[in-house]
Amino acid sequence: MAFMGYSRSMSADVQLDNVWVQFGDFVAVRDASLTIEGGEFFSFLGPSGCGKTTLLRAISGFQAPSQGRVLIGGKDMAGIGPNHRPTALIFQNLALFPLMRVWENISFALEVKGVDKTARRKKADELLELVALPGQGDKMVHELSGGQKQRVAVARALCAEPEVLLLDEPLSALDLKLRQHMRTELRAIQQRAGITFIYITHDQGEALTMSDRIAVMRQGVIDQIGDGTTVYDHPQTAFVASFVGENNVFSGRVAEVSGETATVETQAGRFGARLSSTAPVTSGDEAIVFVRPESIRFSDGTAHENNLTAELIQQEFEGHFWHLVLRTESGDQVRMSVMNDGSTGVHDIGSRINIGFSAQSAIVLARGELAAD
């Protein structure tokens, strides 16, 4: 079936059934099971070395799983090489062919099928329109800017008419501004093309802005799968809480559980925090209270559910936000971000400040591995 310009193409679901990938003694992917819906923008998010790229290579066919099955469109992919799978991969370094022109790069998938030159050229020009690079077909790859190369890589992959597009950190080489722009662009292309995107990244901002759903990975294990707000607001493990977005960490022991909140005894004080609906703690557990910097407020006379006094040791002005770093009497560091509404006064470094946060804005999770800074 032909992929014509803006029409929606066929998309397939991808199913992983207890997939393991091992290299000798090293387990790169441990028992991954999930289903990615057709037409979904799905991200694997995790620090480098967590196994997300290996998982992607298992889906694309460059790496055979040691155990388990990969199904695409309900079909078992065992023994099917990358050139026979309905997937196309966009490489981290893009892997554009340096000796070919842009249009030759894009239509390479047709060239290997023996499609004649005029048809190939026509198709390449259509795809250049799609990725907003009209008329650039005759350039050589090295004449393009970073963002343009990015789009050519996408066009080249789309030309193979994949049912699933796999993207391996394709934006990591771009500068911040271009990266932010390309996020929107990729999302738009995905919606126009209507095929399944599986996106690999270590940048939570990318995952959160683009994805329908995100799987957070740690050391070969998928910790949590959910949409952006779920993963951000309702983390299931200490790792997810610390990896996705910034969080203040107070370790301690659960003193009491009542209803949907628990009270935790920490070095910095006794804090109330809500329980995770999927991974609740019980009384006596070792636990961690996570509070986002933006959830911490100045007390300014009014008392919060949880209160602290801390010494201001650093403050940065970022326009719409003030970022403060404070140290509690117990020695814990606390970061807080305060919206700049014009009335926020400047504090002196070294001054003691009363701060606090609500129990609802904090979450308590069982003690576990935290993401490295």
Add this chain to the structure above:
Amino acid sequence: MLGWLRWFLARNGVALSVYMLGAVALWVIIMIVLPQLFMLDFSFRHNWQQMDPSKMGGPEDVYTLVNYHFLAYGSPNNPDPFNVVDVTVFFRTIIAAVFVTIFDLAICYPIAYYLAQVARGGKARLLVLSLIIPFWVNELLRAFAFRILFGEEGTINAMLMGLGILSQPIDFVREDVALYAGLGYAYILLMIFPIYNVVESLDKNQIEAARDMGASWLRIHRRVVIPFAKPGITSGCTMVFMLSAGALAAPQILGGPSSLWFTQIIYQWFNTGSNWPRGSAYAIVLMLTCVLLVLAVMKIFKVKIGEIGR
């Protein structure tokens, strides 16, 4: 192995796999290993082909050490305790090759260092390019050039006599000066380039730092440059030694009447001597000696064979 083969086949496809494995098998087995083994086998045989072809494959066609014995002791009625001519030539060849190597190292190291670290831009490139030019000229023609220079009627004698330094021409050929100069000349490039390649990758700051700390030039070279250049030096020395010990053209053209090169004796056995088994035995002795010597030197200087030929 089988697992690797399956992976290899999957990675490259059938056609490409067959081409790669086939071509390499042809090269390694048919062109490198088997001929060497056959030569080894040959060196342990009698020369029935020439002496009495009817005995080939017969009961008398057995393995023998006679060819190696001959190299060491000569013919049965040789009055000397060993084969004076061949053994002397053998050791002289090895020692002379060592001297040629040292000579080349001595004259090439400064040039390689100069080209890699001192000379800049266009000048360096021109010099490197001009180094290559003599190398493209045939080995025989280079030897011929030295014969013109060093002959009794040659340019050097004419010059020295013209200047009144000499009253009689010196027979450079007889004195082997021509041979050594020609051999040294022939392999200059093979000494310079390995050293040049390594020294070029040496961070200039290291030299600057050493100089900054007050090290003399001699010390900088001894402590910084030479240790760094060791793989290149070993590589160059190996090549030059092997090639000069195995040289045939230069000794044939430039060698004096009384001084033979070991390869010339081998050549004689194959040519006029018509004794291939004996020639094979001599060739094996030459090759083994060279290889063992090089391996020993590499062991002493702690350089791996993988670093050779880069």
Add this chain to the structure above:
Amino acid sequence: MTSAGVMRIAVGFYILLFFAYLFGPLVVMSFTAFNSSEFPSISPWNCITGEWFDVLVKDKHLMGGLRSSLFVGIGVVLLAVPIGLAASLLLTQLQKRARSVMYTVTISPILVPGVVLGISTLVFWERIDRVVLGAEDGFFYDGYFMTIIGQSTFIAAYAMLVFLARLQRFDPGLEEAALDLGATHTQVFRKILLPFLKPAIASAAVLAFLASFENYNTTVFTIVSESTLTTVLASKVRYGINPSISALAVIIIGLTLIGAVVYEYLKRKEEKAASALAAEGLPGMGTASSPRPMRIPVGALTGLVAVSLLAGLWFAQGYDVDECKVRVAEENRVRFEALKQQKLAEAKAKREASGESAEAAVEANQAGRQYQNIFAPTNLGQQVDSAAETETETGAEAAVEANQAGRQYQSIFDPGNLGKQVDSAVENE
């Protein structure tokens, strides 16, 4: 003068000396190609002539050798380059230990003496010929076949090194990308890897051809009854020399120089394009790094070639070789006469004084040496001999001496003699 200044001068002098060693022999040899003297030398300069180029072109042996060298060279390119390519590709896909084993084995033909390669190839294929074909001079025992195989054994290793160097810069992601886009393995090889390796294939082919073209040590064993340029050259140089070989050298040096200039020109053009591109991408950058200094040497080189060509043309117009030759011959004859008279007078005086002929012989011998400086030694040496023989009363002895001197001279250059010496030394069974 500062010590740095002394150092710089010393370094400059050393480099000058080194390059004199490098180029001196070639320059002298090149000049001998234009001297009308029968013996390649420059010291008694006779006449400028181009006749040795004629002699060269008309030399059937050399031209035949050249043809078979070309044939063998093409054969080696066709065999060694694909083998080197396959080996380099295989090497990059092997695990560490297997890779170092294979590297050692495949690089070993470079380190093994060329004669050993030639001998093993000869011995192996002769045996195959006898055992497999049951024939004495069958297909495998063929000079061309064995030479191509024997040379390829080590030239394939050169090719492999060229490919390995290029492959180091290859991004394997490109292969995966092509596979992922649906290309078959063969298509990946043909459309991605081969285009990338194209420059390396070209340089490997050139290298292989040149290495084959100038190989002697291996070829001399494997060529059997045929002959290549190098084997013809070797026998020519060994058995008697004339400046036509210098003329061949001039041609080869000239081709090399042209090749070097073309190479440098192409490289500069490429770099210029690259820096222009860089300048386009990053305004103000790139142009500074363009290799300006190279312009001078290349320009100078081409200029030099042009000037010498023009000078040669101008010279050729007003110059007659034959006239010069006659003049030189006359001059030589006069000098020869004078010398002869002088020597005879001396000999006579000596003989009268002491009555011993031995000294006269020594004198005559010395005279012979001096003549050889002036004349082509082989012909004129004999003239001196015969002159001494007829004119001196004790001529017989003198002639013997002089003859011995001549023979010594020959024996130095004549490996046939040398071979006989070896034989007699070796064959004292």
